[in-house]
Amino acid sequence: MTVRELKKRETWRLVHGTALRLMTERGFDAVSVDDIVAAAGISRRTFFNYFAGKESVVFDPDPGDPELWDRLLAERPAGEPLWISLRELLLGYTAATAERMILQRQVRAASPELAGCTREVADRFWDAIRAWAPADLSDFRLDLTVNAARTVLNTACPHWAADTGITGLHALIRAGFDTLDWTTDESRTPVRS
Amino acid sequence: MTVRELKKRETWRLVHGTALRLMTERGFDAVSVDDIVAAAGISRRTFFNYFAGKESVVFDPDPGDPELWDRLLAERPAGEPLWISLRELLLGYTAATAERMILQRQVRAASPELAGCTREVADRFWDAIRAWAPADLSDFRLDLTVNAARTVLNTACPHWAADTGITGLHALIRAGFDTLDWTTDESRTPVRS
DNA sequence: GGTGCAAGTTGCACTGAGTGCAAGAGAGCT
């Protein structure tokens, strides 16, 4: 790890941390890029070297995340059903980045304007999974399965009570994976009265 | 229908149509709001009276859509499983707005910058469904089921081949609903080799 | 038919996001 890379990570985390702290205090819209760079002590232009936009500072993965993904993906045993793998990957990732998840949760709580933004976890995580997943599925089936897992997380997050910690999120994720694993059992199929 | 409402619809459709036409030609980013208002013959400020932002001009529902939703929702028989209702609602909605779907498809094709934007169909359609759906489900189960249907559509759209027309999209939607209706049957559960 | 009100339109001025460019500071290599 060269000095440059190290400094880059440091700066990334400094700016990221500063921005999310300000946003939990005032809300996303009420914090301008100028506010962030002033508080972080970097120039406006440098901010945009690190982040493609203001939203990216909230949702981009940590520079160390790709290694984490590789580790999590390597841990999955061969022959495991994809749906189960996806569940375990999500549980593993959210456990390893619990502080980040909670921080993002707080930013959302303080920023109703982010309501429509569904990127709960970095898009690139899903790209990595898609690249790793078995190729014997049709593209459509694969996309659908991965997107269903994504939906479980995206649905779980807004239902995640603040006082339950990361285990509260995990319970919702597990429940979501169980629910979407529909059986033909009538009792599990919601029916309109 | 008062004259004011009529004029408003006319203007909405004029601006909407103009914008989408320009965007299919040049792409989303290459069309500025000034371009749109100049071509449509309204003022810049009026554009923002009709649309909350540039993205809204692509994804907002037609002013006549709420009536359509009401009609589609009223057609669903009591006692029908929610999952089936959702499938039929999606098929009905996309059939009734086929030209719009195809137009949006073209805008996307010309605008790679919209790739991350998952609003294939108006958010308010989903809000209407959520409000209509049975209340005896837990919030989480209901959200999850509705979001799963949404995922089917959002996954189907990018896989939708341009030359197949709206029936091509319908085939994908049906396949998606069938796929997500997982059984415990091993043969339908993707397994990593 | 005129009069008053509410709704819609417009121009103007302003904030803030995001980009292209060119110059400067610093890391890394020989």
Add this chain to the structure above:
DNA sequence: AGCTCTCTTGCACTCAGTGCAACTTGCACC
């Protein structure tokens, strides 16, 4: 040291989006 490549920075610019105040027009009531 000197050379090079990367990163940072300031500057100037475009464009999205908003608040406000003036103007126009549909509409209702007399």
